[in-house]
Amino acid sequence: MTQDFILRTSGLTKEFKGFVAVSDVNLGVQRGHIHALIGPNGAGKTTCFNLLTKFLSPTRGTIHFNGVEITRDEPAQIARRGVIRSFQISAVFPHLTVMENVRIALQRKLGVSSHFWRSPDILNTLNDRAMELLGHVGLADFADMVTAEMPYGRKRALEIATTLALDPELMLLDEPTQGMGHEDVERVMQLIKKVAANRTILMVEHNMKVVSGISDAITVLARGSVLAQGTYAEVSTNSLVIEAYMGSPEAALGS
Template sequence: MSQEFVLETRGLTKEFRGFTAVDSVDLQVTEGHIHALIGPNGAGKTTVFNLLTKYLPVTRGDILYRGKSIVSMKSNEIARLGLVRSFQISAVFPHMTVLENVRVALQRPMGNSFHFWKHEKVLNQLNDRAMELLESVGLGEYADNVTVELPYGRKRALELATTLAMEPTVMLLDEPTQGMGHEDVDRVVELIRKAAKGRTVLMVEHNLSVVSKLCDKITVLARGAVLAEGDYATVSANPKVREAYMGSEHAEVQGAH
């Protein structure tokens, strides 16, 4: 039985004044999988994310969601389909409480996103669901804290909760463990694993030990093109991948076994 690709690109290309940042990328993301997009700095990973979420227009190629082209859609239309980019779309409001942040995210699908003037009783109807989401990412006890007071790792957990509030079918996670210490990284890995149940995740990630623990499939980009693809064992043993990750990142490929 052929596996269904929930998200697919065909010949995806982005050029900036003669420079090809993304070069004919064919990406196939299987429903229910955690799929990583990795590669050295400048490989084109973030540009691919920007094309998928229509932050940038595509030069050539196609993007398909459940087999239908979405290349001409706007970013808000793509988000409504269920493709939600975390840690960008769901940036938190620092001077609101943790609970209020999730409540605002819950209003988005209702079309009430910015009705901050709504009566408190109306907003309180969302509190139970907001608390459920906070409990799911280990933030229940922080519900009344002002967000700016949270340590960095817990802010990232809150961003994950606000993303989940938008009921995504495909979560696009842009370097979810960037800048974290080991303890926070381990916590976020577990949160992503939980959040991925019943969903599809496509993530850009530099930390290869995170990729090795989480991902079903890995696509390696180099100079804007696909260099290698497969599970972690296959990709990490590929001599071209090792060469692309020369220096400290090369050591990380070897060290993440």
């Protein structure tokens, strides 16, 4: 059976004045999968995300999405194709309500993001869809709360809701559980599994419990290059991966 890759890179490389941050990365993300991009600090994971979303332009190599080369696309074109990214730092408006945050994302999707002068009655037509999205991420009861008053884990759930409002085909999640306590990590893990039901997710994540618990496939980066690819069972027993993380082949990944 031929694998259906929604995203592929070939020889993806990024150099900064002689320093090679990403080197010859061949990445294949299968449609419908949760694919984790992991590696030690400085491995090139965030740079790779920046290349995929065109916040950076590659020095060499190509990127294909849905079989179409997007290497030279601008970030806005990438987003319009359905590749939407969240960031390590929560990117919501803290002084707006939870509902208003989702509604702004819906306005962007509808092409009316600059129409803040419109009558509230017109903008209220987005409320049903906003509430649907909030329900999807378990935030329906928080709709009228000012975002700054919410716990950190709930803010990350809101960020996922605003990402979903842009109707992504491929979601790129950058450290979705960073800085969370155990309860919030569990909640966000389950949320990622839920929203992955009809879309593809590529995530950078350090928490090995999250990676092992929800990933279908894993790519390990080290010093900007692909060290290993496969399932968690495959990469966690790879001696090169163990050494990259722990410093010796006798150590166990995630222990």
